[in-house]
Amino acid sequence: MSCDSVSKLIPLYYYGELTPEEEDRLDQHLHECADCTAAVERQRALAAALDRRQVEAPPLLLDECRADLMAAISSGAAHAEKPAKGPWTLFLEAMGVTFMGFGRMRQPIGALALVVLGVLLGRLSGTIPGLSPASTLPSDNVISNVRSVKAESDGRVQVSFDEIRRREISGRADDPDIRKFILAGSRGDNPAVRVESVGLLKSQTDFPQAVDALLNSIVGDPVDSVRMEAMEALKPLAGDPKVTKVLSQVLLTDANPRVRMQAIDLMATHRDDSVVGVFQSLMQREDDSVVRLKASKVLKDWNASIGTF
Amino acid sequence: MAQDAAGAVGARVSPQVDSLIRAAQRGDQEAFEQLVRAYDQSVLRLAMNLLRSPEDARDVYQEAFLRVYRNLQTFRFDCSFHTWLYRIVTNICLDQLRKRKVRKEESAVVETTDGPIDRMETFEEEGAAGDPERAMWNRELKGRIESALEELTPRERMVFELRHYQGLRLRNIGEMLGTTEEAAKNCLFRATQKMRGVLGDFV
Numbered sequence: 001m002s003c004d005s006v007s008k009l010i011p012l013y014y015y016g017e018l019t020p021e022e023e024d025r026l027d028q029h030l031h032e033c034a035d036c037t038a039a040v041e042r043q044r045a046l047a048a049a050l051d052r053r054q055v056e057a058p059p060l061l062l063d064e065c066r067a068d069l070m071a072a073i074s075s076g077a078a079h080a081e082k083p084a085k086g087p088w089t090l091f092l093e094a095m096g097v098t099f100m101g102f103g104r105m106r107q108p109i110g111a112l113a114l115v116v117l118g119v120l121l122g123r124l125s126g127t128i129p130g131l132s133p134a135s136t137l138p139s140d141n142v143i144s145n146v147r148s149v150k151a152e153s154d155g156r157v158q159v160s161f162d163e164i165r166r167r168e169i170s171g172r173a174d175d176p177d178i179r180k181f182i183l184a185g186s187r188g189d190n191p192a193v194r195v196e197s198v199g200l201l202k203s204q205t206d207f208p209q210a211v212d213a214l215l216n217s218i219v220g221d222p223v224d225s226v227r228m229e230a231m232e233a234l235k236p237l238a239g240d241p242k243v244t245k246v247l248s249q250v251l252l253t254d255a256n257p258r259v260r261m262q263a264i265d266l267m268a269t270h271r272d273d274s275v276v277g278v279f280q281s282l283m284q285r286e287d288d289s290v291v292r293l294k295a296s297k298v299l300k301d302w303n304a305s306i307g308t309f
Numbered sequence: 310m311a312q313d314a315a316g317a318v319g320a321r322v323s324p325q326v327d328s329l330i331r332a333a334q335r336g337d338q339e340a341f342e343q344l345v346r347a348y349d350q351s352v353l354r355l356a357m358n359l360l361r362s363p364e365d366a367r368d369v370y371q372e373a374f375l376r377v378y379r380n381l382q383t384f385r386f387d388c389s390f391h392t393w394l395y396r397i398v399t400n401i402c403l404d405q406l407r408k409r410k411v412r413k414e415e416s417a418v419v420e421t422t423d424g425p426i427d428r429m430e431t432f433e434e435e436g437a438a439g440d441p442e443r444a445m446w447n448r449e450l451k452g453r454i455e456s457a458l459e460e461l462t463p464r465e466r467m468v469f470e471l472r473h474y475q476g477l478r479l480r481n482i483g484e485m486l487g488t489t490e491e492a493a494k495n496c497l498f499r500a501t502q503k504m505r506g507v508l509g510d511f512v
Contacts, residue, residue, distance in 0.1 A: 008498060011497055011498050011501040012479075012494060012497070012498070015472055015473075015479075015497070017472075017478070017479050017494065017497075042505070043501070043505075046501070046504060046505055046508060047473065049450060049454060049508065050454060050473060050504070053451075053454050053458075054358060054474050055354075055357050055358060055361075056354060056357075057350065057353035057354045057356075057357045057366065058363070061353065061357075061363050061366070061367065062349065062350060062353055064367070065349065065353060065367055065370040065371065066345070066346070066349065068367070068371055069345065069370070069371055069374050069375070070342065072371065072375060073338075073341075073375075073378060147404075148404070187364060
């Protein structure tokens with residue numbers, strides 16, 4: 001067995017994918033070859049390094065996925081029913097809901113309708129093998145987007161498309177069902193819906209899910225105004241260790257200086273040693289002079305040194 | 310995390326799972342729910358690891374199990390349910406991997422029952438408490454691993470993920486991806502070579 005042929009077998013050897021005969025031959029070669037033995041060790045080291053990258057699906061995410069799935073099934077969405085109206089009709093009707101009675105109940109209805117829009121225009125994509133298009137698709141332009149068209153070996157064609165469906169619910173913002181939609185809205189595709197949803201979560205910070213959603217928006221939302229709105233919503237919890245931890249991360253990693261400034265404002269309301277340490281780290285890496293100035297002022301107010309020694 | 314039914318990799322379906330499938334095919338909603346719960350942890354874990362985004366993982370989960378719900382009648386027990394399910398899941402994930410642009414701003418926060426945790430922070434701090442050099446090395450290693458994985462084609466990425474992280478046999482992986490065991494072996498070899506090339510003297 002040559003070293004060249006062995007090197008091709010090493011990954012399979014490591015993963016136990018060789019036949020017993022191949023494995024015996026390779027073992028024999030390894031006894032006699034220090035270079036190939038070192039290559040096996042490098043394969044082990046590579047695998048060990050990659051092991052550390054694995055993430056587990058968080059339990060909360062699993063629960064949410066299960067709830068979403070069962071809700072979709074029980075609402076009939078899983079059957080890919082034929083929508084009665086086209087997307088524009090649905091959209092215009094949704095806008096009608098938004099502005100109906102606007103003068104009378106501007107904020108509650110506006111906010112609710114935005115959430116409704118975000119949730120009701122949810123994506124539903126899937127394939128319906130075995131059904132002919134003529135029998136399942138309406139003649140108007142209900143199909144918003146064909147995702148894929150694939151020829152099957154038996155001559156059939158499998159099509160995957162998006163379908164827009166709409167449902168409406170209404171209720172108080174603190175209603176558990178409504179809150180579920182607001183939470184979904186806070187992580188939806190539409191930034192306007194996310195801003196509104198995050199704003200509505202402001203009054204719900206006594207619910208851990210609302211706090212988690214806000215913390216995730218602060219760190220994960222790509223839109224600056226959503227992150228800032230989420231920070232504003234968490235103002236009452238500014239001294240909470242979990243909030244402080246996330247704000248520290250924002251302060252050290254967020255690309256927008258305005259967001260970092262807002263994080264400083266919130267963190268400056270409660271002094272503790274870990275916050276001092278974060279501000280000191282910030283002073284070592286911050287490029288923006290205004291942010292530096294703000295952080296240094298807080299440190300000075302707290303009689304803390306600007307740098308670490 | 311407790312091992313779910315997907316742990317019975319490559320095996321024929323167990324009698325319990327078999328009866329759940331038959332009940333679900335008859336329209337028993339509770340049986341379908343139990344069936345989902347038997348496999349969904351590993352599906353979500355696969356999607357999370359491949360896509361690194363709770364939102365995308367959630368989309369994969371929803372789409373996969375809705376497809377299962379709609380098409381369960383067509384399952385004829387001629388392969389294991391796990392293989393059948395993973396054909397659906399891997400197709401959706403491969404579509405996502407092919408279509409997505411690498412999102413630099415991808416959230417580093419994962420929700421847990423204890424609230425969000427920072428994966429990067431966990432990685433960087435591992436074994437590096439009070440050791441800035443080690444922390445910096447960890448950070449560099451993490452960056453290299455991400456680069457190494459980005460070098461892989463979606464198919465190489467998938468084969469590597471299923472073999473290394475999910476512990477599936479290459480024969481099963483080939484079956485799931487509609488290819489041969491030999492092709493899956495080649496894929497794994499190429500993936501390993503590419504990663505070794507990028508990680509270089511780090512490992």
